[in-house]
Amino acid sequence: xxxxxxxxxxxxxxxxxxxxxxxxxxxxxxxxxxxxxxxxxxxxxxxxxxxxxxxxxxxxxxxxxxxxxxxxxxxxxxxxxxxxxxxxxxxxxxxxxxxxxxxxxxxxxxxxxxxxxxxxxxxxxxxxxxxxxxxxxxxxxxxxxxxxxxxxxxxxxxxxxxxxxxxxxxxxxxxxxxxxxxxxxxxxxxxxxxxxxxxxxxxxxxxxxxxxxxxxxxxxxxxxxxxxxxxxxxxxxxxxxxxxxxxxxxxxxxxxxxxxxxxxxxxxxxxxxxxxxxxxxxxxxxxxxxxxxxxxxxxxxxxxxxxxxxxxxxxxxxxxxxxxxxxxxxxxxxxxxxxxxxxxxxxxxxxxxxxxxxxxxxxxxxxxxxxxxxxxxxxxxxxxxxxxxxxxxxxxxxxxxxxxxxxxxxxxxxxxxxxxxxxxxxxxxxxxxxxxxxxxxxxxxxxxxxxxxxxxxxxxxxxxxxxxxxxxxxxxxxxxxxxxxxxxxxxxxxxxxxxxxxxxxxxxxxxxxxxxxxxxxxxxxxxxxxxxxxxxxxxxxxxxxxxxxxxxxxxxxxxxxxxxxxxxxxxxxxxxxxxxxxxxxxxxxxxxxxxxxxxxxxxxxxxxxxxxxxxxxxxxxxxxxxxxxxxxxxxxxxxxxxxxxxxxxxxxxxx
Numbered sequence: 001x002x003x004x005x006x007x008x009x010x011x012x013x014x015x016x017x018x019x020x021x022x023x024x025x026x027x028x029x030x031x032x033x034x035x036x037x038x039x040x041x042x043x044x045x046x047x048x049x050x051x052x053x054x055x056x057x058x059x060x061x062x063x064x065x066x067x068x069x070x071x072x073x074x075x076x077x078x079x080x081x082x083x084x085x086x087x088x089x090x091x092x093x094x095x096x097x098x099x100x101x102x103x104x105x106x107x108x109x110x111x112x113x114x115x116x117x118x119x120x121x122x123x124x125x126x127x128x129x130x131x132x133x134x135x136x137x138x139x140x141x142x143x144x145x146x147x148x149x150x151x152x153x154x155x156x157x158x159x160x161x162x163x164x165x166x167x168x169x170x171x172x173x174x175x176x177x178x179x180x181x182x183x184x185x186x187x188x189x190x191x192x193x194x195x196x197x198x199x200x201x202x203x204x205x206x207x208x209x210x211x212x213x214x215x216x217x218x219x220x221x222x223x224x225x226x227x228x229x230x231x232x233x234x235x236x237x238x239x240x241x242x243x244x245x246x247x248x249x250x251x252x253x254x255x256x257x258x259x260x261x262x263x264x265x266x267x268x269x270x271x272x273x274x275x276x277x278x279x280x281x282x283x284x285x286x287x288x289x290x291x292x293x294x295x296x297x298x299x300x301x302x303x304x305x306x307x308x309x310x311x312x313x314x315x316x317x318x319x320x321x322x323x324x325x326x327x328x329x330x331x332x333x334x335x336x337x338x339x340x341x342x343x344x345x346x347x348x349x350x351x352x353x354x355x356x357x358x359x360x361x362x363x364x365x366x367x368x369x370x371x372x373x374x375x376x377x378x379x380x381x382x383x384x385x386x387x388x389x390x391x392x393x394x395x396x397x398x399x400x401x402x403x404x405x406x407x408x409x410x411x412x413x414x415x416x417x418x419x420x421x422x423x424x425x426x427x428x429x430x431x432x433x434x435x436x437x438x439x440x441x442x443x444x445x446x447x448x449x450x451x452x453x454x455x456x457x458x459x460x461x462x463x464x465x466x467x468x469x470x471x472x473x474x475x476x477x478x479x480x481x482x483x484x485x486x487x488x489x490x491x492x493x494x495x496x497x498x499x500x501x502x503x504x505x506x507x508x509x510x511x512x513x514x515x516x517x518x519x520x521x522x523x524x525x526x527x528x529x530x531x532x533x534x535x536x537x538x539x540x541x542x543x544x545x546x547x548x549x550x551x552x553x554x555x556x557x558x559x560x561x562x563x564x565x566x567x568x569x570x571x572x573x574x575x576x577x578x579x580x581x582x583x584x585x586x587x588x589x590x591x592x593x594x595x596x597x598x599x600x601x602x603x604x605x606x607x608x609x610x611x612x613x614x615x616x617x618x619x620x621x622x623x624x625x626x627x628x629x630x631x632x633x634x635x636x637x638x639x640x641x642x643x644x645x646x647x648x649x650x651x652x653x654x655x
Contacts, residue, residue, distance in 0.1 A: 023123070026123075027120050027140075030120070030140055033145070034112070034115060034144045037144070037411060037414060039112075040418055042108050043422070044104060044423070045423045046156065047155060047423060047427055048297065054093060054097075054156065058573075060094050061571065061573035061574070063098070066090075069091060073257065074086050085202075086203055086204055087202050088163070088199060088202040096110050102605070111156050111162065115144075115149065115152070115153045118169070121165075121166050121170055121173070122169065124170075125172060126378055128173045129337060135385045138381035139378045142381055142406070143374060143377040146377065146410055146414075147292035147295055147410060147414040147417055148288055148289055148373060149370060150295060150417055150421065151295070151366040151367045152370045154418055155421055160204040161204060161367040163204070164206050164207050164371060165371045167197070167199045167207065168210060171193050171194075171200060172210070172214075174189045174192045174196060175189075175193040175243075176217075194243065194246055197246050197247075198246055198250065201250040206371050208251075208351055211241075211246075213343070214239055214240045215237065215239065218240065219232050220340055268360075269355075269360065274355045276303075276304050279316045280301065280304060281301060282315070282319060282346075282353070283315035284299075285349065286319075288369075289373065292410070292413050293413060295366060296420065296427075297365065297366070299365070299435060300361045300362075301364050302360050303361075326338060337378070337382065338382065340375075341376075341379045342375065343375070344372065344374060344378075345375035345376050345379075346372070349369060352365070352368035359440075361439075362440065384406070385399060428444050439475055442462070443462065443472070443475055444478075446459075449482075450485040458482040461482075462479035462482045473499065474503075476495050476498040477499050480492045480494075480495035480516065484520055507543065510532060511542055511543050513526075514530050514533070514550060518553050521553075523550065527547070527550060534547065539570075541567065544570065545564070545577055548562075548563030551584075552587075557585075558588070561581065561584045561588070564580050573604065574604070575601040578597045579597070579610075581597050582594045582597035586598075599615060602615055606634075607638065609642060610642075613635040613642065616648065620648070628648075628652060629649065632648050632649040632652070
């Protein structure tokens with residue numbers, strides 16, 4: 001459909017439409033609007049998994065570590081059983097670190113720009129699917145401002161979903177170009193499509209469905225008219241086969257890199273529970289797409305064990321009604337665009353629907369629907385452009401009004417709900433308000449309260465988690481930690497014994513236990529666990545670092561030095577190992593060596609109060625009173641409750 005413009009006496013809207021017919025202007029406006037919508041995220045902190053994936057990750061600090069990203073999982077420095085293979089996302093993180101260090105605004109800017117790139121590719125993708133210009137523009141606008149995208153845009157660790165979407169969409173556009181071009185150009189586009197798919201797979205696992213999407217498109221759009229069903233099937237398989245081979249090659253590479261992975265299957269729930277819960281999960285995603293309120297990163301949707309009618313039958317009926325409506329709608333369309341957009345959504349979501357890969361209740365996450373929502377955005381755009389006239393209102397007026405209402409609603413909902421990702425505490429409080437029965441949220445918020453010194457709140461919340469969810473491995477651990485941080489060591493020891501044996505015997509569990517025993521002064525138990533972990537995984541950074549600190553607390557400064565030197569070598573740009581190595585050397589009366597490491601720690605992160613305090617101690621030992629006083633004052637500025645810093649400063653002021 002070609003839009004006509006009255007060039008003799010154009011109205012303001014017609015003049016604007018004329019200029020926006022230029023894709024460069026249209027996409028620039030979309031990009032600017034998206035940047036403004038998410039500009040508040042530039043002031044957000046690192047949250048949740050950002051600590052492990054970014055702040056405490058040793059691999060990001062040097063490009064020399066890039067080969068390691070292709071031979072290990074994303075969390076290799078924390079534990080050996082993880083299943084996240086995303087080397088190109090690690091490379092993107094390395095670039096961010098090289099540009100911005102550990103300043104969160106730069107990382108957030110990178111994540112927002114990735115979303116802008118995805119918006120542009122949605123427009124390009126929609127046009128290649130032969131959508132009319134303004135319909136493609138509306139699809140890109142809906143994709144840009146839909147609140148369901150808050151999580152992958154404002155949470156840095158979820159930017160992998162944004163990146164994989166860009167690669168998948170561009171790879172599919174290249175595939176479509178290969179179908180439409182001459183022989184030479186076809187080969188180049190086809191090779192580009194295969195390469196882009198490989199990049200997508202190396203960003204995140206969601207791209208594994210690409211070959212299925214190619215097969216569906218080829219079946220809906222056969223190369224020859226009047227093809228038989230057999231010819232359609234054969235053509236679809238033939239066109240999808242090369243992409244399937246790339247996916248198989250990726251699977252082999254991934255399996256080799258994740259030799260230590262044990263998977264994340266929930267042994268207490270079988271395939272029947274999965275099948276029974278699937279309709280509710282799909283319906284939940286659709287509900288959030290149609291009504292994007294109550295968004296959080298902490299949904300709680302456990303396996304269905306009761307209320308079959310409301311939780312199984314009703315979702316199945318709702319999904320059946322939606323499916324029938326889409327079938328009827330597609331029949332009335334001149335092409336199969338509606339069918340393909342619907343298939344894009346469902347097939348794109350498929351990797352997130354194998355529920356046994358997740359813990360009970362952790363099935364739904366907004367980021368998993370980012371790639372599939374390109375299909376949803378196209379369906380909404382087409383639906384808006386098909387709205388008929390109403391009484392005295394023309395079809396264009398009705399459509400413009402619907403789009404305006406939709407945009408205002410989406411932007412308002414997005415702005416109102418972004419703020420909850422500003423820091424860990426807001427994120428967890430939001431999750432607790434919306435899903436108070438979630439054991440993960442209860443345990444995590446209890447840990448936050450403990451770290452803030454609100455020990456009674458922490459203990460009460462952790463007790464509720466332990467009573468309501470005794471099967472959840474972190475409930476007992478959260479209560480034990482809350483007691484230990486509150487100084488109630490006997491209660492802490494009791495609850496440590498109630499942690500599930502499977503978790504207690506894992507690398508992560510043993511490291512956590514060792515840290516808690518060290519906090520209680522049970523150094524023999526802590527060091528025994530350290531020996532066990534390091535015996536299995538002598539190069540595991542988290543174990544080396546934590547066990548070095550335990551030796552330091554126990555007064556075994558030589559052993560602490562040995563492990564902390566290893567930690568510094570593994571992560572030369574992290575301040576923590578250097579700080580604690582400096583303290584170990586300080587206790588060995590090697591003050592000159594200690595001071596060098598303590599200074600480096602402060603230079604790497606000047607916002608940690610005890611970094612300044614211990615540098616002050618070192619400077620005082622050297623007789624540099626003025627410099628020591630400055631460090632104690634800075635420590636007190638960062639932590640006014642530090643009794644040690646107050647006493648040291650008072651002693652200096654009396655001299």
